[in-house]
Amino acid sequence: MTEQHETTFTAHLDLTWTASIRPGLLDAHPDQLPELLGSRGRSLRRLPIIDEQVDARYGDQIRALLARYRIDHPDPLVIPGGEAAKTPATTDRIHRHMETWGVPRFDEPLLVWGGGVAHDVAGYAAATYRRGVPYVAFATTLVGAIDAMFALKVAVNAGYKNRLGAYHPPVAAYTDPAFFATLHPDQILDGTGEIFKVSVALDADLFPLLEEHGPRAVAEHFQSPDPETLAILHRSVAAMARELTGNPYEHDPRRASYAGHSISPAMEPEISHGAAVVLDLLVTTMIAWRRGAVSPSYRDRIVALARSLGLPLWHSVLEQPGPLLDALADSARHRGGRQLVPAPHREPGRVRYLDGIDAAELGRALDDLHAAVSRH
Known part of the structure; x- marks a missing residue:
C-alpha cells in the first residue's frame, strides 16, 4: 500500500482601501492630495479609463488634473x-x-472615472489582468458613490447579470457631490434607491434622517452643504463599508446589503438598478408584514418614505411573477441553496432573512403592494 501524505494550508489576505467624499475633487493639487492618483513614489505612469458621458462633461478637467499631477498617460480610454x-x-x-x-502588476493603478458600470467593467479587467492590478475609482454618479465605488465585488454580465466576477476592490475610491449636480433626475433617484435600502437594512438613524430631510436633499441633487445632506451621504457610505468589511468574501451568505437584490435582477432589463432595488425591497416588506416581522405602521412608513423620496412604487414588470421567481431561485443558488432574502424586521436598520418564499406568497405580496400604493 502506498503511503499517502496530506498537508493543509491556511493563509489570510489582508485588504485595506479607502473611500472618500471630497468636494472640489477635480481641482485637487498634489501639494494637498499627493496620493489622489495613486502612490507617486515609484511610477507616474497611469492608464485613465473614462465613461463616455463623463468624458463629454468633465474630460477637459480630468486631463488638466492629470497634467497637474504630472501623470504620464496615453489618450484616455473612453468606454x-x-x-x-x-x-x-x-x-x-x-x-x-x-x-x-x-x-x-504593481505601482501603476488604472484610473477609472464613471458610475457603477464603469467601475464594474474596469475593476473586473483589473482583477483578471496579471492576476490582479490596482485601480483607483472616481464615482461620478450617486449610485456609484453609494453602491459601487468602494465595493469588493466587480462583475460583468454574461448571459445573466453579474455572472462573471471577482473580489477586487480599488486601492482608493473618491467622489464629489458636485458630480451629482448635472445628473439627470432619474440618475439621482437611482442612487437614492440605494440610500433608501441602507436606511431600511443597515442604519437605524438614517431612516428618520431621510424622512425629515431626504425629499429636500433629493430635490437639490445633494448639493446643499448643510449637515443633514452631508450626513445622508456619509452615513450611507459608512454603513455599506461596515457591512462589507464584516463579511468581505461572503463566507456567510447572510448579508444585509443584499436587501433589494433577490428578485431585482429580473427587473433590470426593463428598469434601472436603483428602481429595481426599491421595488424588490417593497415586495419583501409585504412578505415580512404577512409573516409578522413588520408591523403595519412600519410597513406604511417604508412605503411612505419611498413615496416622499420620489422612488417608484410599482412597475408593470411586477405583473409577471414568473421571471421574479426565476431570479429568486438563482439568488438561492448564489447563497448556498437558501433564499436568505433580507427583509425589514421590526424597526429601521434591522433585517430578517426569509426562506421558503413560493409562488403563492410572492403573488400575495405583489397584490399587497399594489393595494398599498393604490390607497394613496
Whole structure:
C-alpha cells in the first residue's frame, strides 16, 4: 500500500482601501492630495479609463488634473456606459489597452472615472489582468458613490447579470457631490434607491434622517452643504463599508446589503438598478408584514418614505411573477441553496432573512403592494 501524505494550508489576505467624499475633487493639487492618483513614489505612469458621458462633461478637467499631477498617460480610454456595456467584450477592450500601454502588476493603478458600470467593467479587467492590478475609482454618479465605488465585488454580465466576477476592490475610491449636480433626475433617484435600502437594512438613524430631510436633499441633487445632506451621504457610505468589511468574501451568505437584490435582477432589463432595488425591497416588506416581522405602521412608513423620496412604487414588470421567481431561485443558488432574502424586521436598520418564499406568497405580496400604493 502506498503511503499517502496530506498537508493543509491556511493563509489570510489582508485588504485595506479607502473611500472618500471630497468636494472640489477635480481641482485637487498634489501639494494637498499627493496620493489622489495613486502612490507617486515609484511610477507616474497611469492608464485613465473614462465613461463616455463623463468624458463629454468633465474630460477637459480630468486631463488638466492629470497634467497637474504630472501623470504620464496615453489618450484616455473612453468606454460606453449603461448596462449594455457591462460585458466581457468591454473588459477585453480594456485588456487590449492595458497590454498596449504595458500595465505592470504593481505601482501603476488604472484610473477609472464613471458610475457603477464603469467601475464594474474596469475593476473586473483589473482583477483578471496579471492576476490582479490596482485601480483607483472616481464615482461620478450617486449610485456609484453609494453602491459601487468602494465595493469588493466587480462583475460583468454574461448571459445573466453579474455572472462573471471577482473580489477586487480599488486601492482608493473618491467622489464629489458636485458630480451629482448635472445628473439627470432619474440618475439621482437611482442612487437614492440605494440610500433608501441602507436606511431600511443597515442604519437605524438614517431612516428618520431621510424622512425629515431626504425629499429636500433629493430635490437639490445633494448639493446643499448643510449637515443633514452631508450626513445622508456619509452615513450611507459608512454603513455599506461596515457591512462589507464584516463579511468581505461572503463566507456567510447572510448579508444585509443584499436587501433589494433577490428578485431585482429580473427587473433590470426593463428598469434601472436603483428602481429595481426599491421595488424588490417593497415586495419583501409585504412578505415580512404577512409573516409578522413588520408591523403595519412600519410597513406604511417604508412605503411612505419611498413615496416622499420620489422612488417608484410599482412597475408593470411586477405583473409577471414568473421571471421574479426565476431570479429568486438563482439568488438561492448564489447563497448556498437558501433564499436568505433580507427583509425589514421590526424597526429601521434591522433585517430578517426569509426562506421558503413560493409562488403563492410572492403573488400575495405583489397584490399587497399594489393595494398599498393604490390607497394613496
